[in-house]
Amino acid sequence: MTTTDDPWHQVDEGWGRQAATFASLSEPGNCREYVALHHELAVDTGERLLDVACGAGLALELAALRGAVCAGIDASPRLLAVAKDRSPGADLRVGDMCAMPWDDGSFDVVTSFRGIWGTTPDAVTEVFRVLAPGGRVGITVWGHLKASLGAWALSPFRLASEPKVANQAAMVSLGRPGAGEELLTRCGFADVRRVDIPFAWEFPDPETYARALASSGPAYEAIQAVGEQAFLAHATDVARERLRDGLPLRAEIKVVGYLARKPAPSRLPEPPAEPSRAGFVAEPASTPEVERLYADDMDDNGYVMNTTRMFAHQPAVLNGLFDLQAQAHQAASLSIRQRGVLIAAMASTLGDSYCSLAWGERLARRATPALAAGLIGGDDSGWTEDEQALAAWARKVVRDPNGTTAEHLAPLRHVGFGDAKIVAITAFVTLRMAWSTMNDALGVHPDPELGASAPPALLDAVSYGRTIEGATRFSR
Ligand SMILES: C[S@@+](CC[C@H](N)C(=O)[O-])C[C@H]1O[C@@H](n2cnc3c(N)ncnc32)[C@H](O)[C@@H]1O
Known part of the structure; x- marks a missing residue:
């Protein structure tokens, strides 16, 4: 709720009193x-653009030429009347930029040309609100005035009373290095950057310059202090010293542009806040299928394996992979010990610690810890001939499937595996590689329970891959 006592209602007194002169003599400069800010923002056809403190609306006319659907707000009804005359189809409102009459997320682009200052930070909060997620903002302010060749053109404003001059300095402070960046970041904007914006006023003669300047709001503050005639005389004198033969009066002034973006919510689901026992993914939400998989693990092992926690995101894929593996090892009539040899040889060659430990421990129970550790280290002595043939083939499949030859199958054939079983054995190895690769790629560590039950020789042999310690951090 605003009242006519709000300061923005006083703005028109200065800014609106010579609206037609401002629009035709000052604003075109x-x-x-x-043009530069619209270019930096890449204003495009069909974009909903709001210009804050739009004044007489020339910037809006230019944005419409780029195809933007334009809206504007300004505190001065008399300046806005000019804007309406120029852009009858635009959504133009008289109002306060610190309490804008548009819904949240109404615009794709918001601009403001020297309309938002260090003294009006609330306007930036409003700009953030009315921008759609992902929307762009561009704000210009005066830059380093003392370093500007054309600073003379603004000097008559200093005829204003001391408090008014102090206020003008506070407004301009937004152009200082870091000031705009800090304000925009504080208001929630991302990708904030500062660019130099070209700015040069040109006038045919000192009198025209003085008239143009006198039509602005800050000039009115000076006029209130010294009177209109004195202001015009002073400004004309200042400009006379800058006359150039055959060329217009020219005042190049440093202007800073701040560009930023309202962050858009990520389209990707949030990653887990911290790694879980399921690796880089969170544990899946409880569903009947997930609970069934967990119950099977409890029956088989007395705990839920980390790999199950990860794979339970896709129960159908997990069950399918299980079934395929079973079909492959049944087709090859592999014993559990033969399967263990294939898996341990495959996993150790791949560098996968999880399956090396899980199946190494089973092999240790069915053979000896030393034999299991040896096989994992690449030493197959002590294993039967068929187990040695299986281990050698598994390592070749992992290490260099393009480097195999028909001769490499001879040891398998020698121990009685025909073509159909060789295909089934190779399928079993590659299906198990898929499982190991899933664990490793998704950061699934071996279960701490495996570390507790594995014999020391085996733990020493598995010196690669993801560590058991990596999982103990997440134990529950
Ligand atoms: C330096 S002028 C810039 C005008 C315009 N952007 C241009 O480029 O010519 C500042 C403008 O801010 C407007 N203004 C000042 N306070 C305002 C407020 N609280 N809400 C909306 N507009 C305001 C003035 O009426 C004036 O048009």
Whole structure:
């Protein structure tokens, strides 16, 4: 709720009193700034664009030429009347930029040309609100005035009373290095950057310059202090010293542009806040299928394996992979010990610690810890001939499937595996590789329970891959 006591209602007194002169003598001098900022923002056809403190609306006319669907707000009804005359189809409102009459997320682009200052930070909060997620903002302010060749053109404003001059300095402070970046970041904007914006006023003669300047809001503050005639005389004198033969009066002034973006919510689901026992993914939500998989693990092992926690995100894939593996090892009539040899040889060659430990421990129970550790280290002595043939083949499949030859199958054939079983054995190895690769790629560590039950020789042999300690951090 605003009242006519709110300061923005006083703005028109200064800014609106010579609206027609401002629009035709002063505002066109800003055209380089408008074009440059629209270019930086890549304003495009169909985009909903709001210009804050739009004044007489020349910037809006130029944005419409780029195809933007334009809206504007300004505190001065008399300036806005000019804007409406120029852009009858635009959504133009008289109002306060610190309490804008548009819904959240109404615009794709918001601009403001020297309309938002260090003294009006609330306007930036409003800009953030009315921008759609992902929307862009571009704000210009005066830059380093003392370093500007054309600073003379603004000097008559200093005829204003001391408090008014102090307020003008506070407004301009937004152009200082870091000031705009800090304000925009504090208001929630991302990708904040500062660019130099070209700005040059040109006038045919000192009198025209003085008239143009006198039509602005800050000039009115000076006029209130010294009177209109004195202001015009002073400004004309200042400009006379800058006359150049055959060329217009020219005042190049440093203008800073701040560009930023309202962050868009990520389209990707949030990653887990911290790694879980399921690796880089969170544990899946409880469903009947997930609970069934967990119950099977409890029956088989007395605990839920980390790999199950990860794979339970896709129960159908997990069950399918299980079934395929079973079909493959049944087709080859592999014993559990033969399967263990194939898996341990495959996993150790691949560098996968999880399956090396899980199946190494089973092999240790069915043979000896030393034999299991030896096989994992690449020493197959002590294993039967068929087990040695299986281990050698598994390692070749992992290490260099393009480097195999028909001769490499001879040891398998020698121990009685025909073509159909060789295909089934190779399928079993590659299906198990898929499982190991899933664990490793998704950061699934071996279960701490495996570390507790594995014999020391085996733990020493598995010196690669993801560590058991990596999982103990997440134990529950
Ligand atoms: C330096 S002028 C810039 C005008 C315009 N952007 C241009 O480039 O010519 C500042 C503008 O801010 C407007 N203004 C000042 N306070 C305002 C407020 N609280 N809400 C909306 N507009 C305001 C003035 O009426 C004036 O048009």
